[in-house]
Amino acid sequence: MDIVVKRPVVAGVLGAALLAALVAGFASSYLTFLLTGAAITTVFMQSYGLITGRAGVISLCQLGFAAIGAWVVGWANVADVPGGFYAWLPLGGLAATVAGLLIGLPALRLRGVNLAVATFAFATALDVVFGGLAFPGQDDFTFVRRPDGFTGDSGYFVFTLAVVTAIFLGLRALDRSRVGGALLEIRHSERAAAAHGTSVARGKLAAFALSAFVAGVGGGLMAGQLGVVAAGNFTTFASVSLFAIALFVGTHNIEGAVAGGLMGAFFPLLLDAVGIPQDLAALFFGVGAVQVLRLGGSQTDLLRAARRRRRQTGDLPIPAANPRPLVPLRLRAPLECADATPALEVRGLRVRFGALTALDGVDLVVPKGHVVGLVGPNGAGKSTLINAVTGFADHYDGAVLLNGEPVDALPAHRRARAGLRRSFQQLRVPEALTVGMYLQVAAGRTLDATDVDEQLALFELPAADVPIACVDVATRRLLEVAGLTAGRPAVLLLDEPAAGHSGAETELVQRRVAEVPERFDTAVLLVEHDIELVRATCDSVVVLDFGRVIAVGPPDDVLADPAVVAAYLGSATP
Numbered sequence: 090m091d092i093v094v095k096r097p098v099v100a101g102v103l104g105a106a107l108l109a110a111l112v113a114g115f116a117s118s119y120l121t122f123l124l125t126g127a128a129i130t131t132v133f134m135q136s137y138g139l140i141t142g143r144a145g146v147i148s149l150c151q152l153g154f155a156a157i158g159a160w161v162v163g164w165a166n167v168a169d170v171p172g173g174f175y176a177w178l179p180l181g182g183l184a185a186t187v188a189g190l191l192i193g194l195p196a197l198r199l200r201g202v203n204l205a206v207a208t209f210a211f212a213t214a215l216d217v218v219f220g221g222l223a224f225p226g227q228d229d230f231t232f233v234r235r236p237d238g239f240t241g242d243s244g245y246f247v248f249t250l251a252v253v254t255a256i257f258l259g260l261r262a263l264d265r266s267r268v269g270g271a272l273l274e275i276r277h278s279e280r281a282a283a284a285h286g287t288s289v290a291r292g293k294l295a296a297f298a299l300s301a302f303v304a305g306v307g308g309g310l311m312a313g314q315l316g317v318v319a320a321g322n323f324t325t326f327a328s329v330s331l332f333a334i335a336l337f338v339g340t341h342n343i344e345g346a347v348a349g350g351l352m353g354a355f356f357p358l359l360l361d362a363v364g365i366p367q368d369l370a371a372l373f374f375g376v377g378a379v380q381v382l383r384l385g386g387s388q389t390d391l392l393r394a395a396r397r398r399r400r401q402t403g404d405l406p407i408p409a410a411n412p413r414p415l416v417p418l419r420l421r422a423p424l425e426c427a428d429a430t431p432a433l434e435v436r437g438l439r440v441r442f443g444a445l446t447a448l449d450g451v452d453l454v455v456p457k458g459h460v461v462g463l464v465g466p467n468g469a470g471k472s473t474l475i476n477a478v479t480g481f482a483d484h485y486d487g488a489v490l491l492n493g494e495p496v497d498a499l500p501a502h503r504r505a506r507a508g509l510r511r512s513f514q515q516l517r518v519p520e521a522l523t524v525g526m527y528l529q530v531a532a533g534r535t536l537d538a539t540d541v542d543e544q545l546a547l548f549e550l551p552a553a554d555v556p557i558a559c560v561d562v563a564t565r566r567l568l569e570v571a572g573l574t575a576g577r578p579a580v581l582l583l584d585e586p587a588a589g590h591s592g593a594e595t596e597l598v599q600r601r602v603a604e605v606p607e608r609f610d611t612a613v614l615l616v617e618h619d620i621e622l623v624r625a626t627c628d629s630v631v632v633l634d635f636g637r638v639i640a641v642g643p644p645d646d647v648l649a650d651p652a653v654v655a656a657y658l659g660s661a662t663p
């Protein structure tokens with residue numbers, strides 16, 4: 090039992106080896122055939138787990154990719170391509186990858202239902218193509234030759250299981266990498282991913298390509314199992330049914346992929362055994378998928394969450410590190426702005442939403458080494474300014490310069506990479522990640538274990554391996570700031586980082602924000618309604634009202650300005 094918890098990879102590989110030995114030694118040929126089918130369906134589930142489970146992209150054409158993989162393996166068999174099945178299988182996967190890139194590229198601009206329709210159309214088109222085009226070997230029954238050493242049914246099951254295990258190991262490595270973390274962040278919030286420097290388009294394209302490769306390998310395995318395949322093995326209907334299973338069980342989790350494989354292979358047989366037509370299985374899968382919308386998660390996600398709740402007793406573990414003290418720790422006295430070099434310059438920024446002018450010619454400078462407060466009553470245009478500066482506004486007039494260079498032509502993720510990072514008013518921290526992985530993703534650079542622990546200790550956050558799902562909302566807000574500062578950007582725009590915090594937490598935010606310039610070499614633009622926090626943290630303050638700057642200067646002067654007080658009347662008085 091201990092090994093399952095402490096060495097899950099070893100336990101998984103041993104379990105697969107044991108299953109292979111049992112099936113090879115004791116299973117009837119019919120059961121072996123069914124289990125091989127289940128293993129191949131598990132490969133399809135792994136592919137759905139990649140594209141939909143991890144990247145959040147709805148794809149209804151995974152069996153189309155499988156068909157391409159199977160076709161190429163059939164062709165390689167007929168053409169006697171050197172290397173045998175060991176070479177043909179990855180060749181099938183690669184051909185499917187090319188198709189994945191081709192369908193992925195035009196689909197990048199689409200989301201949700203539109204993307205579903207596009208992939209459905211691709212699947213249907215492939216149905217038509219393969220319907221009229223016989224698979225190689227189909228007409229004259231040229232059976233695909235299985236891999237040397239695994240030609241018997243039991244042997245082929247062992248081979249298939251080895252492929253399934255290898256894909257699981259690859260997916261596990263992906264999940265532990267920053268790329269895997271970025272894919273999960275794309276699923277959770279494309280805007281947050283872009284704000285951390287991730288190219289959402291590239292992430293989705295990579296997910297399409299990888300999932301198509303896996304599906305193509307699944308199709309190739311099917312060709313090896315059946316010897317001869319036909320278009321009927323890869324219909325759009327079957328693709329959609331498997332998608333529904335994947336959504337219902339959650340095949341981005343290993344147990345979900347296995348359960349999905351077993352369900353896809355055995356459930357129709359079960360229905361047949363009790364006299365219900367097999368095709369009705371799709372109906373049950375569809376109902377299961379709709380349940381996900383109602384329950385807010387797949388079955389395996391919900392089970393994992395319940396297990397976490399049961400296990401989580403007492404305080405969360407804390408990192409084994411102390412933050413490096415600042416020598417000397419600066420007690421913040423407002424800095425003079427006049428001579429400082431600008432890190433961020435905003436010139437004549439104008440944003441319109443139809444008839445409404447949300448920002449009307451705003452000029453603003455955030456000097457290097459400074460914390461600048463941006464305040465103003467509700468609706469003054471503060472968030473709109475952050476959106477425009479960081480590349481999240483559809484259109485604006487004016488100019489944004491980072492370290493003297495205009496960034497107006499850059500999309501959001503490239504501005505983030507250039508050193509312009511932001512937080513969001515609404516929390517966008519994905520529950521599916523651990524605290525440490527989020528820190529890596531949000532930093533947009535690889536941090537070593539010591540950096541991670543120090544950063545977590547600095548912000549009084551739980552240890553790196555704690556799942557974000559276990560931490561409260563205020564802690565997630567702090568984690569967001571910890572991640573952004575770990576990236577050491579040139580400029581950090583924080584949109585109400587203290588919202589929802591208790592008194593003690595606000596004090597921690599205050600201390601950490603004040604230290605950001607010195608600790609991380611990052612200038613800060615702080616949007617905050619908590620005027621005391623602004624007063625204690627900022628070197629200077631800019632006040633917006635109805636999209637215009639009405640005051641700029643040292644905090645105490647600006648916050649006592651009668652025009653500023655008047656602007657705030659009716660909301661909070663500064």
Ligand SMILES: Nc1ncnc2c1ncn2[C@@H]1O[C@H](COP(=O)(O)OP(=O)(O)OP(=O)(O)O)[C@@H](O)[C@H]1O
Pocket residue numbers: 442445447465466467468469470471472473474
């Ligand atoms: N996407 C949008 N479409 C239309 N109007 C918008 C949009 N976003 C903001 N606005 C409007 O632009 C103005 C500025 O809004 P913004 O959210 O920037 O203000 P804010 O100062 O951040 O307010 P708060 O302090 O409440 O967050 C408001 O009148 C708002 O209703």
